[in-house]
Amino acid sequence: MIQAIKDDIKTSVMLGLNNPDINVVVEEPKRGNADLAIPLFGLVKQLGMSMAELSSKVSAILEDNPSISETQFLNGFLNISIDRVRLSKEVIEEVLTEKEKFGNDTINQTVCIDYSAPNIAKSFSIGHLRSTMIGNALKNIYTKLGYKVIGINHLGDWGTQFGKMIVAYKLWGDRKLIEQNPITELQKLYVKFHQESESNPSLEDDARAIFKRLEDGDQEMLELWQYFRDESLKEFMSMYDLLGVSFDSYDGESFYNDKMEAIADRLDELGLLVEDDGAMIVRLGDQIPPALIKRRDGATLYITRDLAALMYRYNHYHFDKVLYVVGNEQKLHFEQLKAVTKLMGHDFDIEHVNFGLVLQDGKKMSTRGGNVVKLYDVIKEAIEQALNAITLKNPNISNKEMVAKAVGIGAVIFNDLKNDRNSEIEFNLDQMLAFEGQTGPYLQYSSVRIASILKNQTLSEISNYDIFNEPLYFELVKLLASFNQTLKKATEVNGPHVISRYLLQLSQTFNQFYGQHKIITEDEAVKQANLHLILAVRTVLNEGLRLLGMTALDEM
Numbered sequence: 001m002i003q004a005i006k007d008d009i010k011t012s013v014m015l016g017l018n019n020p021d022i023n024v025v026v027e028e029p030k031r032g033n034a035d036l037a038i039p040l041f042g043l044v045k046q047l048g049m050s051m052a053e054l055s056s057k058v059s060a061i062l063e064d065n066p067s068i069s070e071t072q073f074l075n076g077f078l079n080i081s082i083d084r085v086r087l088s089k090e091v092i093e094e095v096l097t098e099k100e101k102f103g104n105d106t107i108n109q110t111v112c113i114d115y116s117a118p119n120i121a122k123s124f125s126i127g128h129l130r131s132t133m134i135g136n137a138l139k140n141i142y143t144k145l146g147y148k149v150i151g152i153n154h155l156g157d158w159g160t161q162f163g164k165m166i167v168a169y170k171l172w173g174d175r176k177l178i179e180q181n182p183i184t185e186l187q188k189l190y191v192k193f194h195q196e197s198e199s200n201p202s203l204e205d206d207a208r209a210i211f212k213r214l215e216d217g218d219q220e221m222l223e224l225w226q227y228f229r230d231e232s233l234k235e236f237m238s239m240y241d242l243l244g245v246s247f248d249s250y251d252g253e254s255f256y257n258d259k260m261e262a263i264a265d266r267l268d269e270l271g272l273l274v275e276d277d278g279a280m281i282v283r284l285g286d287q288i289p290p291a292l293i294k295r296r297d298g299a300t301l302y303i304t305r306d307l308a309a310l311m312y313r314y315n316h317y318h319f320d321k322v323l324y325v326v327g328n329e330q331k332l333h334f335e336q337l338k339a340v341t342k343l344m345g346h347d348f349d350i351e352h353v354n355f356g357l358v359l360q361d362g363k364k365m366s367t368r369g370g371n372v373v374k375l376y377d378v379i380k381e382a383i384e385q386a387l388n389a390i391t392l393k394n395p396n397i398s399n400k401e402m403v404a405k406a407v408g409i410g411a412v413i414f415n416d417l418k419n420d421r422n423s424e425i426e427f428n429l430d431q432m433l434a435f436e437g438q439t440g441p442y443l444q445y446s447s448v449r450i451a452s453i454l455k456n457q458t459l460s461e462i463s464n465y466d467i468f469n470e471p472l473y474f475e476l477v478k479l480l481a482s483f484n485q486t487l488k489k490a491t492e493v494n495g496p497h498v499i500s501r502y503l504l505q506l507s508q509t510f511n512q513f514y515g516q517h518k519i520i521t522e523d524e525a526v527k528q529a530n531l532h533l534i535l536a537v538r539t540v541l542n543e544g545l546r547l548l549g550m551t552a553l554d555e556m
């Protein structure tokens with residue numbers, strides 16, 4: 001809404017000055033009292049007018065603009081005050097009528113978001129957790145803006161490792177153990193395969209031969225593979241249930257098994273596929289190493305499957321944009337993917353939405369090697385700790401388990417999404433569960449605080465909006481008014497942290513407001529203004545939490 005006012009001012013000044021070459025800028029100054037400002041220096045030169053002439057001309061143009069209460073020339077800027085009463089009324093009414101739909105948009109485009117994508121028979125890593133949470137938030141944000149979103153879990157369910165798994169299973173596997181603890185047991189088999197193959201290299205040959213049989217559709221091999229996939233997926237699903245995350249498609253790498261020959265053929269037709277020491281590659285110039293499409297034994301690779309997936313998604317979903325939410329370590333892979341599709345003549349809007357590592361005590365947190373942290377257990381631990389905190393704070397609360405789950409999971413999610421995704425994050429349960437500071441519980445608690453003030457109050461009507469001339473009132477109104485713009489900014493950089501930052505600012509400003517103003521006052525008009533304002537704040541805060549994948553609460 002502020003953006004709409006800015007756009008409107010810009011257009012009317014440009015039209016009013018009647019010169020198609022000029023560019024009018026409308027800023028939101030960080031300092032001073034003005035809500036908006038137009039810098040005039042540049043325009044003076046371009047238009048060949050004096051500063052005095054120009055400033056009076058521009059203020060005359062804005063004279064009748066209903067959103068503006070006053071303009072004032074100062075140090076080369078035309079400062080603009082927004083009509084606070086008018087804007088506040090418009091914003092509060094809009095939030096309270098549209099409720100959770102406030103901020104929605106109608107951008108009618110299709111975006112495929114590829115996120116989570118754990119690997120079958122391997123543990124769900126902390127990187128997969130980051131991908132899941134970032135991808136899920138992006139899915140919610142894009143959906144709110146009117147995009148058609150297809151959330152895809154491109155499961156790592158194909159590749160030479162399945163040859164190894166099958167060999168190991170046939171030699172040492174135990175079905176009972178696997179069914180009790182699928183991923184742990186399958187992973188053990190995989191580790192054992194690598195240990196044994198050091199002294200017995202022929203195991204590697206067996207594995208390659210078996211993977212070839214799998215790719216050729218051998219029934220027995222397919223059944224074993226399906227079994228590993230089903231068991232692993234069961235375990236992944238319990239993680240998704242806990243987090244409240246879902247997908248529109250679970251088409252993983254295996255789905256493209258019968259679609260890869262067509263890709264290789266197409267590359268060949270285009271003269272892009274060349275032989276290199278028995279393998280088939282696509283050369284990508286001096287800057288990027290070649291993409292390996294087929295190995296010497298004919299087996300296809302990760303990038304071949306991604307190429308097939310990309311073409312399938314294009315033909316099937318007709319996307320305008322594809323996002324891959326995958327860690328920084330796959331930077332080269334996605335550069336190659338982009339480069340190959342360009343050579344194939346496609347101009348797809350592809351973005352690798354990359355992210356940094358998760359650290360614990362400053363060191364890379366890992367689910368590999370000796371340091372096996374089961375993420376499911378870590379999240380359960382967060383819920384447990386939240387339960388303790390809540391029981392201390394509010395022993396008589398109903399729904400304790402539900403609240404603890406929302407707070408514990410919310411804390412983990414917010415810790416991940418509060419900073420630019422490229423920065424590393426520190427995984428520290430005590431810190432993320434604190435009720436003060438930049439945490440999930442702080443946001444949830446701000447919402448709960450509003451709920452408890454509103455309890456037993458009756459909202460009628462705001463008879464007088466004059467109080468919205470007060471700075472903190474208007475500060476909150478401006479924040480509410482910029483919600484839609486904030487969502488768009490988040491999609492521009494594919495960064496949920498834009499929403500996180502916004503919610504922190506909204507909560508902090510509300511808490512400041514709460515500290516300075518008595519909300520339930522004698523003056524009925526002011527009281528009604530206060531109640532409506534905080535209800536609008538809560539509405540937007542709760543919707544923002546939902547977008548991040550968190551649950552808003554009525555008490556905690």
Ligand code: ARG
Nearest residue numbers: 114117118119154156306326
């Ligand atoms: N399964 C891969 C991994 O765990 C991530 C897949 C990401 N998506 C993709 N289309 N390549 O590293």
